[in-house]
Amino acid sequence: MTSGQRRLRAVAVAAIVAAFAAACGGGNGGKDAAQPGGTAAGQESKQLSGEIKSDGSSTVGPLTSAAAEFFAEEQPRVKVSVGTSGTGGGFEKFCAGETDISNASRAIKDEEKAACQAKNITFTELTVATDALTVVVNKDNTWAKCLTTDQLKKMWEPNSKVKSWKEIDPKFPDEPLKLAGPGTDSGTFDYFTKEINGEEKASRKDYSASENDNDIVSAVSGAKGGLGYFGFTYFEENMDKLKAVEIDGGKGCVAPSKEGAQNGTYAPLSRPLFLYVKNDSIKRPEVKAFMDFYAGNINKIATDAKYIPLSADQESKLKAAVEGLK
Numbered sequence: 001m002t003s004g005q006r007r008l009r010a011v012a013v014a015a016i017v018a019a020f021a022a023a024c025g026g027g028n029g030g031k032d033a034a035q036p037g038g039t040a041a042g043q044e045s046k047q048l049s050g051e052i053k054s055d056g057s058s059t060v061g062p063l064t065s066a067a068a069e070f071f072a073e074e075q076p077r078v079k080v081s082v083g084t085s086g087t088g089g090g091f092e093k094f095c096a097g098e099t100d101i102s103n104a105s106r107a108i109k110d111e112e113k114a115a116c117q118a119k120n121i122t123f124t125e126l127t128v129a130t131d132a133l134t135v136v137v138n139k140d141n142t143w144a145k146c147l148t149t150d151q152l153k154k155m156w157e158p159n160s161k162v163k164s165w166k167e168i169d170p171k172f173p174d175e176p177l178k179l180a181g182p183g184t185d186s187g188t189f190d191y192f193t194k195e196i197n198g199e200e201k202a203s204r205k206d207y208s209a210s211e212n213d214n215d216i217v218s219a220v221s222g223a224k225g226g227l228g229y230f231g232f233t234y235f236e237e238n239m240d241k242l243k244a245v246e247i248d249g250g251k252g253c254v255a256p257s258k259e260g261a262q263n264g265t266y267a268p269l270s271r272p273l274f275l276y277v278k279n280d281s282i283k284r285p286e287v288k289a290f291m292d293f294y295a296g297n298i299n300k301i302a303t304d305a306k307y308i309p310l311s312a313d314q315e316s317k318l319k320a321a322v323e324g325l326k
Contacts, residue, residue: 051079087185128298147247178223
């Protein structure tokens, strides 16, 4: 488990206590609206048991961990496991029939769909949050306040030989460029390479790669010329160690933010975050109850876990999609 997951679990537990107290003390008993620690209107508080297995994106994993902690207040006998083998690794397990839910920071690929079809696994795609993929630099970096997508491409494109910040911009110092980023199983890697380099997985290979975002934090914070990228949540967790770079996608410099991700002005590094749920798993009451809870409380969970919540339209679509799962 990463420190991000541990932090989010602690946040979730604290929020559960507050929500549960509010639900018990309120005149409606907490049943008029879905709340973590309360029961949604029309839902029974029947005690369930069983295990729900999930794996995949290290970006989405902590959100599911937080949802699981909230859910445990109502259903303590249901165990929800959350692995973080990367989006690609998660889909491998999902399409092999090993998990019920796949956390993903990108949409499923055609070859992954084919792998699922080969095992007769059908699924439903759900958008659960929004992310502002964040480019970070060392705290001592005083020069790279804003980078263009062309400059990022110059750093990260396949066979790039750039070794110094001065090669990116003559105004920058002759400081060694130390790159760190997600490994090749990561959906964040896929998204970044497609948007910046024009093709998924097209990237220079001589960088410090890891599926654990905390390793990227350590690499960038440990080198004055360090630069890396990961989800907005991990930047927020490490603001004392790193700086976020504004991105110029052609319309001026824009900092990563909740508003920029939701309205699309933080381009091109805003992206949706997904859950993929196995349709056969939904037949199990504990899985259906967890997904009902997840969708019914999505923006409360996302906000408490420091994620960028869905827009009102996205939230309505998620709830309708989960309501329709049979």
